[in-house]
Amino acid sequence: xxxxxxxxxxxxxxxxxxxxxxxxxxxxxxxxxxxxxxxxxxxxxxxxxxxxxxxxxxxxxxxxxxxxxxxxxxxxxxxxxxxxxxxxxxx
Amino acid sequence: xxxxxxxxxxxxxxxxxxxxxxxxxxxxxxxxxxxxxxxxxxxxxxxxxxxxxxxxxxxxxxxxxxxxxxxxxxxxxxxxxxxxxxxxxxxxxxxxxxxxxxxxxxxxxxxxxxxxxxxxxxxxxxxxxxxxxxxxxxxxxxxxxxxxxxxxxxxxxxxxxxxxxxxxxxxxxxxxxxxxxxxxxxxxxxxx
Numbered sequence: 001x002x003x004x005x006x007x008x009x010x011x012x013x014x015x016x017x018x019x020x021x022x023x024x025x026x027x028x029x030x031x032x033x034x035x036x037x038x039x040x041x042x043x044x045x046x047x048x049x050x051x052x053x054x055x056x057x058x059x060x061x062x063x064x065x066x067x068x069x070x071x072x073x074x075x076x077x078x079x080x081x082x083x084x085x086x087x088x089x090x091x
Numbered sequence: 092x093x094x095x096x097x098x099x100x101x102x103x104x105x106x107x108x109x110x111x112x113x114x115x116x117x118x119x120x121x122x123x124x125x126x127x128x129x130x131x132x133x134x135x136x137x138x139x140x141x142x143x144x145x146x147x148x149x150x151x152x153x154x155x156x157x158x159x160x161x162x163x164x165x166x167x168x169x170x171x172x173x174x175x176x177x178x179x180x181x182x183x184x185x186x187x188x189x190x191x192x193x194x195x196x197x198x199x200x201x202x203x204x205x206x207x208x209x210x211x212x213x214x215x216x217x218x219x220x221x222x223x224x225x226x227x228x229x230x231x232x233x234x235x236x237x238x239x240x241x242x243x244x245x246x247x248x249x250x251x252x253x254x255x256x257x258x259x260x261x262x263x264x265x266x267x268x269x270x271x272x273x274x275x276x277x278x279x280x281x282x283x
Contacts, residue, residue, distance in 0.1 A: 013196030018186045022266035026247065028258075046201035050187075056206045057273040061226065061241035063219040066115035077110045080136055081103055084143050 012040050017047045021054050095155060099146055110139060113156075115223075117163055119238050123231035124167035134170050138163045157249045160239065164253055186270035203281025225275045226268075233268030240265055 012020070017040050023029050024037050041048050069077070097105035117138065121131040141162045149158060191200040212218050226237055235254060239245045245253070251261050 013192075014198045015185075015187070015189070015192040015196035018270075019266070021186070022262055022269060026262055026265075028262060046198045049204070050202045052206060053202055053273050053277070054269060057269055057276060058241050060218055060222045060276070061237060061269075061272065062244065064115075064223045064226065064242045065219060066112060069111050069114060073114075074107065074111075077107060077136075077139070078103065080139065081106045081143070084140060085101065085103075088143075 010036060012036050014040075014044060014047050017041070017044070018050055021051055024051075025054070025058075095146070095149075095151075098143075106139075106143075113159060116238050116243055117160075119227060120160065120163060120235055121167040121170075123235055124164070124171035126171070130170055131167070134163065134167045137166050137170075141166065153252070154245075154249065156243060156245060157253060160243075160245070160253045164255075186266065187274070203277050205277055205280035205282070208282065209276075209280050221279075222272065225272050229268050229271060233264050233271065236261055236264040237268035237272070241269070 017037060020029065020033070020037050024034065029037060041051065094105050094109060098109065114135065117135045118128075118131050121134040122128065125131050125134060138159070142159060145162075149155070153161075191198060193199045209218060226234060226242065229237060236250060239250045239253060240247070247258060247261055250256075251258055254261070256264075
């Protein structure tokens with residue numbers, strides 16, 4: 001969403017901005033690319049919201065934790081460990 | 092890392108803690124190389140045997156996680172007995188469906204709000220279960236990268252090393268994967 005100003009030739013549109021979000025977050029844009037992206041965000045609340053949502057998505061993924069092992073699986077791993085230990089002591 | 096010292100000195104409990112900590116991600120990663128859950132579980136067990144054998148010589152030049160996942164991926168590849176196809180960059184479409192933009196590329200159906208609505212649940216970690224199943228449904232290549240980067244917190248260099256992909260491909264897969272997860276969240280929790 002651009003408010004009033006005429007589009008500069010090298011400006012990006014929303015559809016391009018959403019494809020640059022990861023490169024932006026990964027610091028993979030050129031200095032000029034980064035400026036273009038940030039200029040777009042400054043004028044576009046929707047793309048700003050979109051970027052915030054991508055950040056929230058990353059934060060949510062970071063909260064994923066492992067389900068606990070079932071008792072049976074835990075027993076299997078303990079058996080595996082003891083087997084290995086017995087074998088390595090025999091070396 | 093204290094756990095590794097304990098593992099080196101033959102502490103069974105340290106082994107169980109490490110297995111528990113990484114099991115989910117290891118299964119998820121192995122599954123994208125092998126045909127069944129059963130084979131993935133074998134690969135994970137096999138990986139831990141490799142870790143136990145190698146831990147004495149592990150010098151910590153890479154992080155333990157990177158080392159662990161690298162062993163896993165190598166074994167999963169062998170078990171999968173197939174060459175991985177090259178990264179199909181075009182296999183996932185755009186980050187946002189193009190029908191949501193007008194001909195000039197401006198939003199006509201802008202992102203629906205959801206961050207504030209789920210904030211409490213997000214803070215309480217209550218959505219973790221849902222996010223995990225969304226990640227599990229991603230295409231294999233995207234699932235691998237999102238798991239290693241965003242769930243396990245590896246750096247992009249570490250992920251490239253583990254999966255033997257270029258930085259550019261890593262970013263493309265990460266972008267597609269994250270975009271897809273975001274879209275699911277919007278669909279489930281968004282309000283226009």
